[in-house]
Each structure stands twice: as structure tokens, then as C-alpha cells.
Amino acid sequence: MDLLYDTLFNGLAIGSVLVLAALGLAVVFGLMGVINMAHGELMMLGAYTTYVVQNLFKNGPLEGLFPIYILVAIPLAFLVSGLAGLLLEKTVIRRLYGRPLETLLATWGVSLILQQFVRSVSSAFVVGLVVAVALGLVAPRLWPSSWAQRRWTPLLAVATWLFSGLIGIILASGLGGIRVLDQPWFSARNLDVTAPLWLRGSVDFGGVNMPTARLFIVALTAIALVAVHCFLQKSVWGIRIRAVTQNRSMSDCLGIPTETVDALTFLVGSGLAGVAGVAVTLLGSVGPNLGGNYIVDCFMVVVLGGVGKLLGTVVAALGIGVLSYVIGSGSLLLLWPAMPAGLNELITFFATTSMAKVLVFALIVLFLQFRPAGLFPQKGRLVEA
Amino acid sequence: MTTPPQGEANRLLSVRGLNVYYGESHILRNVDLSIAPGQMACLIGLNGVGKTTLLKSIIGLVPQRSGCIELAGSDCGGLAPHRRARAGIGYVPQGREIIPQLSVRENLLLGLEALPGGMGRHRHIDPLVFELFPVLEKFLARRGGDLSGGQQQQLAIARALLGKPRLLLLDEPTEGIQPSVVLDIQRAVSRIIRETGISVLLVEHHASFVRQSDCYYAMQKGGIVASGATADLSSEMIQRFLSV
Numbered sequence: 001m002d003l004l005y006d007t008l009f010n011g012l013a014i015g016s017v018l019v020l021a022a023l024g025l026a027v028v029f030g031l032m033g034v035i036n037m038a039h040g041e042l043m044m045l046g047a048y049t050t051y052v053v054q055n056l057f058k059n060g061p062l063e064g065l066f067p068i069y070i071l072v073a074i075p076l077a078f079l080v081s082g083l084a085g086l087l088l089e090k091t092v093i094r095r096l097y098g099r100p101l102e103t104l105l106a107t108w109g110v111s112l113i114l115q116q117f118v119r120s121v122s123s124a125f126v127v128g129l130v131v132a133v134a135l136g137l138v139a140p141r142l143w144p145s146s147w148a149q150r151r152w153t154p155l156l157a158v159a160t161w162l163f164s165g166l167i168g169i170i171l172a173s174g175l176g177g178i179r180v181l182d183q184p185w186f187s188a189r190n191l192d193v194t195a196p197l198w199l200r201g202s203v204d205f206g207g208v209n210m211p212t213a214r215l216f217i218v219a220l221t222a223i224a225l226v227a228v229h230c231f232l233q234k235s236v237w238g239i240r241i242r243a244v245t246q247n248r249s250m251s252d253c254l255g256i257p258t259e260t261v262d263a264l265t266f267l268v269g270s271g272l273a274g275v276a277g278v279a280v281t282l283l284g285s286v287g288p289n290l291g292g293n294y295i296v297d298c299f300m301v302v303v304l305g306g307v308g309k310l311l312g313t314v315v316a317a318l319g320i321g322v323l324s325y326v327i328g329s330g331s332l333l334l335l336w337p338a339m340p341a342g343l344n345e346l347i348t349f350f351a352t353t354s355m356a357k358v359l360v361f362a363l364i365v366l367f368l369q370f371r372p373a374g375l376f377p378q379k380g381r382l383v384e385a
Numbered sequence: 386m387t388t389p390p391q392g393e394a395n396r397l398l399s400v401r402g403l404n405v406y407y408g409e410s411h412i413l414r415n416v417d418l419s420i421a422p423g424q425m426a427c428l429i430g431l432n433g434v435g436k437t438t439l440l441k442s443i444i445g446l447v448p449q450r451s452g453c454i455e456l457a458g459s460d461c462g463g464l465a466p467h468r469r470a471r472a473g474i475g476y477v478p479q480g481r482e483i484i485p486q487l488s489v490r491e492n493l494l495l496g497l498e499a500l501p502g503g504m505g506r507h508r509h510i511d512p513l514v515f516e517l518f519p520v521l522e523k524f525l526a527r528r529g530g531d532l533s534g535g536q537q538q539q540l541a542i543a544r545a546l547l548g549k550p551r552l553l554l555l556d557e558p559t560e561g562i563q564p565s566v567v568l569d570i571q572r573a574v575s576r577i578i579r580e581t582g583i584s585v586l587l588v589e590h591h592a593s594f595v596r597q598s599d600c601y602y603a604m605q606k607g608g609i610v611a612s613g614a615t616a617d618l619s620s621e622m623i624q625r626f627l628s629v
Contacts, residue, residue, distance in 0.1 A: 236503070236504045236505050239487065239491050239494060239495065239504065240498075240504070242484070242486065242487060242491075243484045243487060243491075243495055246484050246485060246486055246487070247482055247484050247485075249446055249466070249482075250478065250482040250484070251484070251495070252445075252446075252465065252466040252467050252470075253444050253445075253446065253466045253467070253470055253476045253478070254467070254470055254476075254495050254496060254498050254499060254544070254545075254548070255467045255470035255471050255498035255499035255500075255503065255548060256467055256495070256498050256503075257467050258467065
């Protein structure tokens, strides 16, 4: 019996990480229909934010507060990833609504840029970037107003941005000669985040050993779920978001500022990815490729659950988590010792993490053949409206 | 009964020289139209002459190529639909466009978005809408998408009314609805105009509903070809412009 509980708890813990990782995507992809391939990288930003906060609390005046640094990292990661998502929405995605293939390609490009950004970022790089962006934004305001409607105005805007970029590159290269400014902040290697002492132990529940880090993730997931549910169902902005995602043009005609709603939805979805990033630092090291490990799983969870249904996301994530663990850990063989020989060999073949993933994904693909709309499809007379 | 107003000062809505294109197709051709405060105007014409496009361009869903749309003397031609809604234009589209997964109550609350501060400041649903459409109060918790066509139409009108518009655009509100509900809707629209004093621009194919309006504009091939007091609308004209 203990083995069953142990298996279920571990499956639940894996599923909780998936729920948390996929929750933001359920908002961005499920509600807005935006295929954001950079979702994993927004998680990565949340993980790096946790690393930075941990370093701030490791030494110096905040050292005494180290045990609670993770509680500070959660809202900060939400903010950092949320703002990065907001920037992404305002600069790239806003121009690509209703064009899923272009969105997929563009956000994949952004994911590569973000990965390279954390590998290369240094003080000199940041100074160059800030100067280039500031120059690009300020320069057009200095033009005479008579230039605003000329035929060559768009060309001038492009030239201004190219010139601003060049200035930024020259500045960053110049500052790169100063060793302290050229030092990469993170580099390409993986970094370890040290969990506070209270998250490093385990709790014994009737003979079942539960690591506190995993319990913390389960609790964080539950809180995030309740918060998202209340936000979407009870708040004014939640009603606006649900209205815009179901019927954009009619919502606009009713007086809802749809562009603001889009931006807020993306901020919330991206912020949730940041919170998921905090959670995954408790399970492993932080690196530029961290997001790539989760993105396919996240999309699988949202599609399996039924696009646009939060409950579906939860059930699908927990189902995938438990199934992956039960198959991958070989627990099934221990739970059912008298298994027929043929089945025993088959289960043994899939009893590794990677092979279990192959089997689970194959089962999902098979399932979607029969229920293409997922576990909880949208219902109602006007679903297509 | 009144004729279309002529004086500039007496116009709530004024459309002048409006041209609208879908791609390279010229849909609305130099449309001129005006509505006085408290007046009910009816747009009539065969299917495909541009009535719905005209309503969509007034609310801002379809961009105009040229011309002018003024609400109470202010040019609103360059405004986004949500700004026009806040300026006082209520819109009940063809096909209702209820938000299907939201409850009836949430759909009604969306109507308050056109008021200053939107739902954030206003959470009170005016009892008038329940007097006009009692069925909505009964089904407040039901999903909008689960209502019948007639109930959805009532919900769409109630939702538009809650934004306290100065001008209500009604696009075929009785289309595909059972006769008893059609009468309810006609009575409700008459009462709305009488009690709230708002103006209505109606697109309609039911002759009895058209007869309730003060004035008419007849459309053909994207342009206004006739207008005047509805009382002067002859049977021949009705036959010509209201046949589907």
C-alpha cells in the first residue's frame, strides 16, 4: 500500500510541475490561441530570476532572510517573465494575430534569441542594448513634424533603428575592453540554485517519504490554480479576457479595449511561466536550454486537456505525470508482481524516463485520434461564435 | 411621424459621402444618412445591398475609405469600435453574437463596459431590461450559448441597452425568431425609444416592424436611393425593398 501511495505522490508531484508549466500556456494558447514557442524561455527567465534573487540573499545585508528568498523570487519571477511576455506581445505577436504559422516561427525565433541572450548577457551588452533601444525610440521624436507623412518616412525609421543598433554595438564592443563589464552574467553553463534548508528535507506521511521541495511545488501549483481560476472567473478583467477570447469583434463593439486585454492576458500567461521557472529550480539546475525541456510537454498537456479549458489542463497534466512515473519508474511491476510474462517484458522495456515519455506521447496521439478536441471539449450552441 | 432631419444642429448621427470597400469591391457608395435624437430610422433593401456593412462601418468594424461619420457633431470615423461604443453607439449585430461561454449575467455586465469606468465602476443591472425581457432574469446563471435564438436576441438588445447608448444600431433583430418573440422584441424596442429617448437605426425585413419607424432609407447597390417618412412608404415600395 505504501508503494502505491509513494507512486501516486511522485506522479502527482511530476504532474504538478507540468500543471504549473502548462498553466501559463493554457492562458496564452488555450484562451488567446497564440502558439508561443518562447513559453519555455519565459520559464527560463523565471528560473534565472530565482538564481539572481538567491545570490542577493546569499551574501550581504539580506543574508539573514535567505530561508525566505524563494517567496521573494516568486512574485519577482512573475514580474520579469510577465514584462518580457508583454514586450513580446507588443512588439511581435500583436502584428501576427490570426496567423498561427507566422506566430509559431516568430516566437521560435524569439526563444532562440532569449537563449542566446542569457548566454551572452554582460554589463557591456546591456549598456549597448539600452542605448540602442533608447536612441531608436527617441530619435524619431526629434524629427521635424513635416517628415511624419513623407513617402520615405518608413525608410528613415528603418535607417534610424539600424544606426541606433550600430551605435549600441560599437558602445558594447568598446565597453567590452573593460574586463569587469565584459564578464558574462550567467554564461552558457548550467547554474545551481540552492534551496533553503526547509525545502531540502522530507516529510514522512504514514511510511511514505515526501520531499518538502515537491510538496512545496504541489502547494504552489494549487495556489496558482486557485488564483488563476478566481482571476478569470470572478474579476472584471477575467470577464473581459473571456469575452475577448470568445468574440473579439463583439467585445470591441461593447466598449472593451481589446488591445489592453490582449496585453494583460499575455502578461498573466507569461508571468505564470515565470512562476513555473521558480518551481523547476527546486528540481534541477538552471541553464539556457531549460525551457526546451518543457515546451513539448506543455503543448501536449493543453491539447490533451482541451484547448481553452483550465480543468482539462489540470487533469491532463496530472494524468500524464502519474502515468509517466508509474511506467518510467517500473512501479507497475512492483505493484503487480503476478503480471503475465509478455506484459512484464513490455513494461520493463518502457521502464525508463525517456521510453515512458515515448509511450505516454504515443497514447496521447492515439487518444486524440478518437477525441480530437481533448478531454474537455468546448460545448454550447455558439462555440464557433 | 417625422421625415429625416435636415438641420445640422438637429442630428444625432450624420453620415456624409461614406464609401466603403471590401478589398477592391466598392460596397457603400456615397452614403448620406442622418438621424435626429429620439428618432427611429429604418434601413430597407434587398439582401446584399450593404445594409449590414453600413451598420458595421458606423460602429467601426469596417473601415471607411472616404466620407464622414459624426455622432452629435463629433467625427468618430477614426475611432476604434470600443471608443465609438463609449461615445454612445450601441450595436446589436445580425446573428446576436452572444458570448457563448459566459453566463447571461456576465453577458449583461459586458454591456456596462460602454459606461465611464466600465464594469469596474458599474455592477448594477438596470431593472428595465428585466421588465422588457423577463426571461433573462430567470436564466441569469445559464450560459449565453445555451439560450434559444429568441432569448439570445433579447439578451443582445438588453446588453446593448445597459451601456445607455444615444444611438442603437439593430441589425435584423427578428431574423429567424418565432413569431411570438418577434412581437415581444417589437414592443420592447418601441418602449425603449419611448422611455429612454434614444435613437434607433434598424435594419429589418418585417413590414410591421418597419411601419413602427419614423423614417426610412432605402438602399440599392450600396447607395441610398430613396428616403422619407415611413408613413409615406407605399405598398409598392415595401414590396420592392423588403422582399428577401
